[in-house]
Amino acid sequence: MDDSEVIAAFVRSWLSSPDSPMPWLAPEAEWVRPLAHEHRAAPLYLGWTATVFARENGEVWLLDTEWGTGWSPASAFLRRMALKRASVGAPALVAILPIHRQGAAVCDHCGGTGRLREPFICTCGGYGWLIPGEDRGMGIG
Numbered sequence: 313m314d315d316s317e318v319i320a321a322f323v324r325s326w327l328s329s330p331d332s333p334m335p336w337l338a339p340e341a342e343w344v345r346p347l348a349h350e351h352r353a354a355p356l357y358l359g360w361t362a363t364v365f366a367r368e369n370g371e372v373w374l375l376d377t378e379w380g381t382g383w384s385p386a387s388a389f390l391r392r393m394a395l396k397r398a399s400v401g402a403p404a405l406v407a408i409l410p411i412h413r414q415g416a417a418v419c420d421h422c423g424g425t426g427r428l429r430e431p432f433i434c435t436c437g438g439y440g441w442l443i444p445g446e447d448r449g450m451g452i453g
């Protein structure tokens with residue numbers, strides 16, 4: 313299975329039950345469930361201004377929940393960060409998390425651990441490494 317097939321299988325599995333657990337989200341995130349079912353997607357990460365969803369076609373997209381600009385493909389960085397966050401409660405996603413690649417730099421903020429005090433997410437997205445010069449885009453909170 314390639315990455316998109318793993319994501320698609322995860323989404324189908326998550327959507328198969330109306331009350332599928334989503335332990336990677338805060339308990340107050342239940343509001344996103346009807347939205348996810350409406351769009352045939354599984355929420356991976358809730359930001360202040362957008363939610364990152366895995367979609368049934370295996371892609372990872374953002375839904376702007378602040379400015380009404382709708383859907384857009386997640387940047388490579390947001391995709392990586394959101395999959396990492398969701399993998400805590402969705403072990404099927406662990407298999408597709410990228411490994412430290414040649415040319416990546418150890419993250420100075422977390423010292424390479426990928427972890428900060430909860431609920432904060434390190435600027436490396438939780439991996440402990442960064443791709444020098446990568447556009448991490450506008451934060452979504």
Ligand SMILES: [Zn+2]
Nearest residue numbers: 419422434436
């Ligand atoms: Zn870091």
